[in-house]
Amino acid sequence: MNPLHAVELVANTNVNHLAAAPFLHPTLAAGALGLALIPVLIHLINRRRYVKVPWAAMRFLLAAKRGRARRVRIEQFLLLALRIAVIVLFGLGIARPYLSAATMPILGDSRVHRIVILDNSLSMRATTSGGVAGDEAATRFLRAKRCVLRLLDSFAPTDGISVVTTANPATPVVEQAAFDRRQVRDRVGAIQPTHRSTDVVGSMTAAIDILRDSPFPPANRAVYLVSDFPQTIWQSKASGQSTAATLALTRLANALHDPATDLTVINVAHEARPNLAISRMEVTSSLVGVRHPIRVSTEVINYSRVTARDRFLQVRRDGQIIRSDPLPPLKPGATALLHMTTEFSRAGTRLIEAKITGQGGDALSVDDSRYLSIDVRDGIPVLLVEGRRGSTALDGDAAYLATALSPALPGEGKLLVSPKVIAESELAGESLADYSAVMLCNVARLSRQTWAQLEAYVEQGGGLQIYLGDRVAVDHYNRYGFAEGAGLIPARLRSSVDALRATNNTSDAPTFELAQPVHVMVAEFADYAESGLFTARVDRYFPVDQRSNGSNVVLQFSNGDAALVASSFGRGRVLLWTTTANMDWTNLPARGDFVSIAMSATSFLAPTQGAHRNLLVGASILEPLTPTQSALPLSVLARHDTSGGSATVETPALVPNGDALALRYGPIEVAMPVTVTIGKESLVFAINIDPSESDLASIDLATLVADIGMPIHIGTNDFGAEQVSAAQRSKELARAALCVVVVLLLVEMWTAMRLGSHRAVVATAT
Amino acid sequence: MMTEAEIDYRKYLDPKALARVRGLELRARMIVEGFFSGMHRSPHHGASVEFADHRAYVQGDDLRHIDWKVYGKTDKYYIKEYEQETNLTLMVVVDASESMRYRSHNDLMSKYDYATSVAAAISYLALKQQDSVGLAVFDENIRSFIRPSNSGHQWRLVVRELAAQTGRTKTSMKRILDELSERLPGRTLIIIIGDLFDDADAVLNGLRQLRYRRHELIVWNIWDPAELTLPFSGPMLFEGLESSGRLLIDPRSLRERYVEEVNAFRDQLKTGCGKMQVDLAFFDTATPLDVALSGYLATRSARLRQRSARIMGKG
Structure with missing residues (x-):
């Protein structure tokens, strides 16, 4: 190693000079060297501390000394050297010496910056075939941690070590190259498997960043990736395509001097036990009202190589078991979608829990449960503004729409959506914040102030649906509504066209079609070809020639022109129909499915307010508060066990949220329901795992290496144990040193006895 | 009260016991009494x-x-x-050099004390047997010389002189022995008591000179036990008596070689004395003193037998 470089290296890394010493305990070594002076000092002191003896037979003593002087000196020095050697070797022995290139330049420069990436994502909690679910002793993570600790032992004490974890988001646990091995071991020991998903890309990006900032020479850097290498992350479904993880690994390999030796991948996955997981749970309707039946769909996937039998799906509503249905036998890789209908008796956030039960646990117990927070409403107020008021129930521009949104006859009870129809002129006097959505039907024009009010309303999360018609002033809409793509309206309108003019045959009039890709709002029509939606005709409409960024065509006419365009504006959403809401230009409102379309559109515009209450592990709860709520007592009840076992109550933080405040709690590391109490109101949050972690299949590392296209080192699970660790080498050297100490002690005793006498006699002279 | 006859004098043959007895005269008497009581024979009978x-x-x-x-x-x-009725002339020669002052333990006598005790006891015994006894005490020079006599106060003279001398300087054996050989008339039984810490050749040359003058020689080489084994440990500064220098060493490292040097010296003396028919005996200050007296009596008896045989041969 270039000495100048060594100096630079030490300076750059702020390495304690003792770290470069060839001992695990350099302080002890320094102490031993200091203690080595003791025999010399004793020797010198003894030369000054002697007993005076008058002696008669001096001639014989002098004669003896003449013959033995040189030998005596040699023996004395030998004895002194033995004693020094005993102390030094003993001190060096307990200081744990080791041999390395750093301490013996003849061996070359081998101080290496070693970066260990440890996967602590959810899939690493999978237990082995012989293990019990939840038993960490038999998890992939434990194997991984042991592997990492073995690796640490195998590294030379002068190596710098960094550690990165992969649980989303990837975190550098030890970022700067650390030389304190005990500290690194402690940090690694403190890492726990999480419920989070894997952020492989992030972890490798972090490793690349560490490599970029590493003061070590490029040839002296190494990366170890210890993971279960989930197939879902590493293997692309389309052959020949690289996944983001593979690309990241390639980038990491390219950042190393010689990936064949410097990049080691270690797969700690084992033959996992069968794993059955709830991958999804949802309600089909985004609008849930009191005593309004909803359908709950639960998806169960068998991530096993064997058929899953005798298992049940237990469903709880607000903690009470409402269903427990047997699961059908699930073949390996098969999916079961189970539906059930339920309803809620009161408004508020409600919790649905699904859990797989039955004999025999599986490899990953966390994904056997799933939670769903549902916002149950008393009603959804909607404001309908019609350009032309009608004299009868179906004459107005919004008449069909109002009927579709509230199809019940008077006296049939309260329905979910509560439409209010007003005239164009009445809009300025309405408080828009009282409505979940505003729907304009053939409104000719709006004042600039009204456009601004609507923009602010949608910006804050309100929904706006626009139906056109013969009264619409196109230029006005384009100027103030579209505003060159910056306004509320997602498309610029052209003049209306008569679709029948070209055909003169109503049967040839354009019909409605689903635009591709199918928008979520109309997804339920994708498998319903007989729907009236597809047979409805349109006689007249406004073609659009330009759409704003981020807008999507939801429905189109059979001639390809857009029929329904959706976009987002601020926190709200906007839907633009290019035709009318009544029968003037299309017969769609007369179709039975118009009710479904109207409800879907309303759901799209006024989504369930509780969507932000269904989170993945790692996210934080953020609940906007009204000024009144901000003054109320707040608490968070985290239920770690849904059966009511353990729970913690904590006080959340208040954080700014625009002009108001919001309640913040988290991030939450465990999949569980969390109840937030604001005053007397309780809100339930559902914290779930990323279902992709449930698939425990691992990629074959040989395949991975082939995908990367460059050689990297594949380590075994016992990697590290294959090598004689530095600590072990150090122990052996220490043992050898102590053995030599024992031998030297015996030699010293023998020499001292040989030179010494049996007893001392005090001499006197009279 | 115990009578004098009941006192067991044999215990005073132990140097450790004698070391506690002050007064050379008393000590010598105790040696002789102890010696003869050990032999069940009194010098006053027969x-x-x-x-x-x-x-x-x-x-x-x-x-x-x-x-x-x-x-x-x-x-x-x-x-x-x-x-x-015999007329044996005994000359006791005692080394009083500084090296004779050494003793390694308070329980032991110094080499000089041991030598003077033996000398006084021998003198007492000899005078009791009507022999003439003389004394020479020397270090670098002859410090005191008493001509041999069997007069009644001779023993007191000898004892006083032995007690009065203190070692000051180093030994010069050759010169002393040469001087003695010139001073002593006729054939004399000479007992030389000392550590003889001088060059072995010089000592032997001096003895040779005495033998040349036809003197009978008994040499009692006195050692302190520590001088034979160097039993010390730890750093020690040896300060040589007789101005022989200083040496800072760990004695353990030199012990083996030191003992070899001592043994070589003793061997050289032994060989040289053997060739000259000089009775050489080694004593350490822990040796019971009757050994010395026994040696003297054995030598005296042998000499008298030789004289008798010589007369018989002439007859």
Whole structure:
């Protein structure tokens, strides 16, 4: 190693000079060297501390000394050297010496910056075939941690070590190259498997960043990736395509001097036990009202190589078991979608829990449960503004729409959506914040102030649906509504066209079609070809020639022109129909499915307010508060066990949220329901795992290496144990040193006895 | 109260016991008393009747002492001489150099104390047996010289002189022994007591000179036990007595070689004395003193037997 470089290296890394010493305990070594002076000092002191003896037979003593002087000196020095050697070797022995290139330049420069990436994502909690679910002793993570600790032992004490974890988001646990091995071991020991998903890309990006900032020479850097290498992350479904993880690994390999030796991948996955997981749970309707039946769909996937039998799906509503249905036998890789209908008796956030039960646990117990927070409403107020008021129930521009949104006859009870129809002129006097959505039907024009009010309303999360018609002033809409793509309206309108003019045959009039890709709002029509939606005709409409960024065509006419365009504006959403809401230009409102379309559109515009209450592990709860709520007592009840076992109550933080405040709690590391109490109101949050972690299949590392296209080192699970660790080498050297100490002690005793006498006699002279 | 006869003097043959006895005269008496009580024989009984030698009859001699057996063999009159009638001349030579002051333990006597105790005891014993006793105390020079005599106050003279001398300088054996050989008339039994810390060749040359003058020699080489084994440990500064320098060492490292040097010195003395028919005995200050007295008596008896045999041979 270039000495100048060594100096630079030490300076750059702020390495304690003792770290470069060839001992695990350099302080002890320094102490031993200091203690080595003791025999010399004793020797010198003894030369000054002697007993005076008058002696008669001096001639014989002098004669003896003449013959033995040189030998005596040699023996004395030998004895002194033995004693020094005993102390030094003993001190060096307990200081744990080791041999390395750093301490013996003849061996070359081998101080290496070693970066260990440890996967602590959810899939690493999978237990082995012989293990019990939840038993960490038999998890992939434990194997991984042991592997990492073995690796640490195998590294030379002068190596710098960094550690990165992969649980989303990837975190550098030890970022700067650390030389304190005990500290690194402690940090690694403190890492726990999480419920989070894997952020492989992030972890490798972090490793690349560490490599970029590493003061070590490029040839002296190494990366170890210890993971279960989930197939879902590493293997692309389309052959020949690289996944983001593979690309990241390639980038990491390219950042190393010689990936064949410097990049080691270690797969700690084992033959996992069968794993059955709830991958999804949802309600089909985004609008849930009191005593309004909803359908709950639960998806169960068998991530096993064997058929899953005798298992049940237990469903709880607000903690009470409402269903427990047997699961059908699930073949390996098969999916079961189970539906059930339920309803809620009161408004508020409600919790649905699904859990797989039955004999025999599986490899990953966390994904056997799933939670769903549902916002149950008393009603959804909607404001309908019609350009032309009608004299009868179906004459107005919004008449069909109002009927579709509230199809019940008077006296049939309260329905979910509560439409209010007003005239164009009445809009300025309405408080828009009282409505979940505003729907304009053939409104000719709006004042600039009204456009601004609507923009602010949608910006804050309100929904706006626009139906056109013969009264619409196109230029006005384009100027103030579209505003060159910056306004509320997602498309610029052209003049209306008569679709029948070209055909003169109503049967040839354009019909409605689903635009591709199918928008979520109309997804339920994708498998319903007989729907009236597809047979409805349109006689007249406004073609659009330009759409704003981020807008999507939801429905189109059979001639390809857009029929329904959706976009987002601020926190709200906007839907633009290019035709009318009544029968003037299309017969769609007369179709039975118009009710479904109207409800879907309303759901799209006024989504369930509780969507932000269904989170993945790692996210934080953020609940906007009204000024009144901000003054109320707040608490968070985290239920770690849904059966009511353990729970913690904590006080959340208040954080700014625009002009108001919001309640913040988290991030939450465990999949569980969390109840937030604001005053007397309780809100339930559902914290779930990323279902992709449930698939425990691992990629074959040989395949991975082939995908990367460059050689990297594949380590075994016992990697590290294959090598004689530095600590072990150090122990052996220490043992050898102590053995030599024992031998030297015996030699010293023998020499001292040989030179010494049996007893001392005090001499006197009279 | 215990009478003098009941006192077990043998315990005073132990140097550790003697070390606690102050006064050289008393110590010497105790040695002799202890020695003879150990042999179940008192110097006061029969010493005068023990046959020792023959001499030619002269007028006036008691006819009861004529040895008729010799007359029967030789037709000449010989008178039996008994011990009290012998005329042995004993010269005790004590090393009082500074190195003799050394003792390794308070329980032990210094080499000089040990040497003077032995010298006084031997002198006492010899005078009791009617021998003439002289004394020479030396270090670098002869510090004191008492001509041999068997007068009644001779022992007190000897004891006083032994007690008065203190070692000051180093030993110079060759010169001392040469000087002694010139001073001593006739054949004398010389007992040299000291550590002899001088060059072994010089010591042997001096002894050779004495032997050349036909003196009988007994050499008692006195050591402190620590000087034989160097049993010390830890850093020590050895300050040589007799100005022999200083040495800071860990004695454990030199012990083996030191002992080799000591043994080489002793071996050289032993070999040299053996060649000259000099009785050499090694003592350490932990050795019971009767060993020295036994050695003296054995040598004296052997000498008297040699004289008797010589007379018989002439007859």
